[in-house]
Amino acid sequence: MNRASIIMLHSRLRILALVGVAALQLSCSTPRRDRVVIGSKNFTESFILGELMAQEIEARTRLQVERRFYLAGTYICHQAMLAGRIDLYPEYTGTALTAILKEPASGDREQVYQLVKRAYERRFGLTLGPAFGFNDTFAMEIRGEDARRLNIKTLSQASAFAPRWRAGFGYEFMERPDGYRGLAAAYGLHFAEPPRTMDLGLLARSLKNHQIDLAAGNTTDGFIPALDLFVLDDDKHYFPPYEAVPVVREQTLQRHPEISQVLAELGGTVHDDEMQHLNYEVDSLHRDVKEVVRDFLSKKGLITSAEARP
Amino acid sequence: MNVFHFMLENHDEVVELMLEHLWLVGLSTMLAVLIGVPLGILIAHRSRLSSPVLASANIIQTIPSLALFGFLLPVSWLGERADRLAIVALTLYALLPIIRGTYTGIRKVDPAVLEAGRGMGLTNSQLLFQVELPLASGVILSGIRVALVISIGLATIAAAIGAGGLGELIFRGLAMVDDQVILAGAIPAALLALSADTIMGWLERRLQPR
Amino acid sequence: MQEAAAAPAPASAPVIEFREVSYGVDGAEILSGLNLQVRAAETLLLLGRSGSGKTTTLKLVNHLLSPTAGEVLVRGVPNAKSDVIRLRRSIGYVIQDAGLFPHFNVERNIGLIPRIEGWPEERIQARVRELMQMVGLAPEMRARYPHQLSGGQRQRVGVARALAADPEILLMDEPFGALDPLTRDELQREFLLLQQRLRKTVIFVTHDLREALRLGTRVALMEAGRLVTALAPIEFLQSPNPLAAAYVKAFGGDLESLARRGSS
Numbered sequence: 001m002n003r004a005s006i007i008m009l010h011s012r013l014r015i016l017a018l019v020g021v022a023a024l025q026l027s028c029s030t031p032r033r034d035r036v037v038i039g040s041k042n043f044t045e046s047f048i049l050g051e052l053m054a055q056e057i058e059a060r061t062r063l064q065v066e067r068r069f070y071l072a073g074t075y076i077c078h079q080a081m082l083a084g085r086i087d088l089y090p091e092y093t094g095t096a097l098t099a100i101l102k103e104p105a106s107g108d109r110e111q112v113y114q115l116v117k118r119a120y121e122r123r124f125g126l127t128l129g130p131a132f133g134f135n136d137t138f139a140m141e142i143r144g145e146d147a148r149r150l151n152i153k154t155l156s157q158a159s160a161f162a163p164r165w166r167a168g169f170g171y172e173f174m175e176r177p178d179g180y181r182g183l184a185a186a187y188g189l190h191f192a193e194p195p196r197t198m199d200l201g202l203l204a205r206s207l208k209n210h211q212i213d214l215a216a217g218n219t220t221d222g223f224i225p226a227l228d229l230f231v232l233d234d235d236k237h238y239f240p241p242y243e244a245v246p247v248v249r250e251q252t253l254q255r256h257p258e259i260s261q262v263l264a265e266l267g268g269t270v271h272d273d274e275m276q277h278l279n280y281e282v283d284s285l286h287r288d289v290k291e292v293v294r295d296f297l298s299k300k301g302l303i304t305s306a307e308a309r310p
Numbered sequence: 311m312n313v314f315h316f317m318l319e320n321h322d323e324v325v326e327l328m329l330e331h332l333w334l335v336g337l338s339t340m341l342a343v344l345i346g347v348p349l350g351i352l353i354a355h356r357s358r359l360s361s362p363v364l365a366s367a368n369i370i371q372t373i374p375s376l377a378l379f380g381f382l383l384p385v386s387w388l389g390e391r392a393d394r395l396a397i398v399a400l401t402l403y404a405l406l407p408i409i410r411g412t413y414t415g416i417r418k419v420d421p422a423v424l425e426a427g428r429g430m431g432l433t434n435s436q437l438l439f440q441v442e443l444p445l446a447s448g449v450i451l452s453g454i455r456v457a458l459v460i461s462i463g464l465a466t467i468a469a470a471i472g473a474g475g476l477g478e479l480i481f482r483g484l485a486m487v488d489d490q491v492i493l494a495g496a497i498p499a500a501l502l503a504l505s506a507d508t509i510m511g512w513l514e515r516r517l518q519p520r
Numbered sequence: 521m522q523e524a525a526a527a528p529a530p531a532s533a534p535v536i537e538f539r540e541v542s543y544g545v546d547g548a549e550i551l552s553g554l555n556l557q558v559r560a561a562e563t564l565l566l567l568g569r570s571g572s573g574k575t576t577t578l579k580l581v582n583h584l585l586s587p588t589a590g591e592v593l594v595r596g597v598p599n600a601k602s603d604v605i606r607l608r609r610s611i612g613y614v615i616q617d618a619g620l621f622p623h624f625n626v627e628r629n630i631g632l633i634p635r636i637e638g639w640p641e642e643r644i645q646a647r648v649r650e651l652m653q654m655v656g657l658a659p660e661m662r663a664r665y666p667h668q669l670s671g672g673q674r675q676r677v678g679v680a681r682a683l684a685a686d687p688e689i690l691l692m693d694e695p696f697g698a699l700d701p702l703t704r705d706e707l708q709r710e711f712l713l714l715q716q717r718l719r720k721t722v723i724f725v726t727h728d729l730r731e732a733l734r735l736g737t738r739v740a741l742m743e744a745g746r747l748v749t750a751l752a753p754i755e756f757l758q759s760p761n762p763l764a765a766a767y768v769k770a771f772g773g774d775l776e777s778l779a780r781r782g783s784s
Contacts, residue, residue: 035322066323070485076472079472080474085478423622427619429615432636440632445621
């Protein structure tokens, strides 16, 4: 009885091992028939980009698209790519550089893009498609009326007025070494009082209501056009580039080369101000992401209304 | 019910994630058995070692699971692949019940039976494999059963760090504030835990020494 | 009758020998300066109360314990120098309450050592049948498990198991102690018959003088870790040794017939 029970245990373990190996094969590089899984992070801009790629692929190819949005962050998305759970997702070059590759932030747009692309290909079997055309990095915002009245367009020009201004920043921007501290050093910014730390959601309103005169936001924030805010140009290139790019599995491209073409078509089609507007429509006007993207793609002539799938 | 309709429509994803979940749990439990059972046997035979080993396993268990995932992230070999990390963490968590089950099961074997066996000329390994382990198998299995059920639950948290499995649906559903998606992950996970518990319980009963 | 008791099979050297053996644990001395010889086909009864060291003496023979001083020799070879597994396989060991493996049925319990020794299956089956008959177990018992057997049946299995590989030596530690008087009597009688047939060298531990006189060819009295005296049953009864006399007195009458009956 003892021998029988030990043998039974052994064979069950062996079966489990086989199931496990099978599952690993399945989960690692699932040969999905004609299906492509697109992921995105957990905020509006990411949904929009994900939806952009999804609708374009649906319109231009025979592939079925599965959307897995709302992934919790960069690391999660990266792991999902490595495990083959998703084939494609929108990322930012600067984020890939610092958070995944753990390199120091530096360089200009083209340099960073090439660095990330090469490293991703070499290390992860992933590659980058052409950039979408906008840079979502930190934006130093002032009121539009001030920009026009003082006739300033760049941060260097603005530094002359800093001693008369009050600044407001989010917690993270204050804490990060490549945030406020580095910026102040690079441009010689000296404010009347120390900058106020406040909740991100309140920054725009405080700026509008003259409670602060300079705020740190993102270059593609929807409320920039809505509230008539002006983004000062980072003429000293202090902030690293955060170009939006599609990250895609090389295996997926091999299996479905038509995706490369779609990504090429999408390259450079969304400029900073266009992205601001798209964000605005979803966040402030509360329009459905799918509709917003469909309208955008139609307007750009990238899909016809006949091709668009409901 | 809506959730079943959802699961049917997305059965590819649910099945894929369930297999991933089983893989995470299966591999880690197997590793924990391979490490924990021999360790349990060792400390059952050498009582001096029992306190430190059981205490260490206990300490690991008291670390909150999410925190353990967090601690292990910076370790580059682990952080690189979330599923690797999850498997290591799940294995560590499964150790205590398995070590303790093995230890208890073997200590409970009637010393008279062991003495008779030794006196008859059974070697240590013959005693272990033909007498001690078979007699302890019920208790050892109950330890494995506890480990398995805990792992199935813990593996849902592993999705928080990108390891996949059914937890991925739960977290996504939470972010989307969509019940269907949450349940599409939670229900299979619960069913998995129940089945594992039932199957192991049946196995335990079959192997009880009469 | 006397003759049978006093004349073991001729053998020049003792099968089991204790030379100045002491055994202590954690500073407490359990045995001191034990000198003892057991000859072939002898049934040596170790008699004494709990704590007298008789079980310890038994366990030194099959090397379950190691002496802290002196030497234990089996078949002329000191235990310290012999392979402990081979030694134990050549000695049958029966303990109180049998110590049967609860997850094995009767047949597997009895056949364990032959199976480990690699005997062919048929030979094992034949041997099990033979032994079951020898110890008085009905053949249909072979598939039963220990918890399904009575105390007496379990002990029979224990004896059969000990005899399975046909060892020359048998060690028995109060084997009938946990049984009711009727069963004990039955088993004692059967032991005598078996011993007559098989002529094993036996060391048998007991605290019961009646059992000692009935079963032993010699009775070795132990007290506080020392051998007090070792005599044939009849001589024991007449011994002037104060402790022996105390035992005789304590156990009451009709011992002579036991002493004589046992030796026939």
